[in-house]
Amino acid sequence: MSNMPTTMTTTTKAATMNESKISARKVQVFYGDKHAIKDVEIEIPPRSVTAFIGPSGCGKSTFLRCLNRMNDTIANCRVEGHISIDGENIYDPKVDPVQLRAKVGMVFQKPNPFPKSIYENVAYGPRIHGLARKKSDLDDIVSSALQKAGLWNEVKDRLDAPGTGLSGGQQQRLCIARAVAVSPEVILMDEPCSALDPIATAKVEELIHELRANYTIVIVTHSMQQAARVSQRTAMFHLGELVEENDTDKMFTNPDDQRTQDYIMGRFG
């Protein structure tokens, strides 16, 4: 009897870990001497949308970049702690960051299509990852990715036109198609709508809603309304710490932490 509570705790923990797509433990990030992420622990469930919110400079982008090792590309940046996806340590020396970034795709704040055709923008990833054996396979991947990104009808007659010639909202959906084309499991989005007008934003949000059926999505946003509309879980960062992580409904109606309350009420940030 005496060891019962321990057993129960272990069981609960194991169940939670099995359900997580991404699991982060004691994550620290340093830029030189600056301690930008402090002891962050989070479980991110699969096939759902998790929103990261918090005031500017609190570390949202820094932590997001830990999830596909994009911080490796920043010279003075050092990541410590443990992050696993499907139970696999993504910082293990055996892991190839290029393969990891195909599995964990990323969409940035500013749409950044390559200066190439719409077709080539989407085909590039599948080609370098050897996902298509012949041209017709590649055509299928490109059309399927553009359909998943809700862009196919608008571009199917001009696949050879430059990607940079699309509107901002279309360019962002092209970047989502580019991420989707390599069959990722996770898509990280860092303020994907901040350069878009309300109509383009609504389209991308609708798309996020649809993609959730097949992908694990983590989105950074400054818009409380957007977090409330698109996500099921919300994590609030402040000064490099994760102050609260909760169901989105609870987060916006009855948060546990005073700092969350102050932030969503617009008292700071």
Ligand SMILES: Nc1ncnc2c1ncn2[C@@H]1O[C@H](COP(=O)(O)OP(=O)(O)OP(=O)(O)O)[C@@H](O)[C@H]1O
């Ligand atoms: N390359 C870098 N070199 C040094 N410090 C950095 C670098 N990138 C970010 N920082 C610092 O790390 C902290 C977290 O920055 P980060 O960009 O992650 O914040 P954020 O929450 O995404 O902010 P925003 O909402 O403005 O995008 C900030 O203090 C920032 O100045």
Ligand SMILES: [Mg+2]
């Ligand atoms: Mg940021």
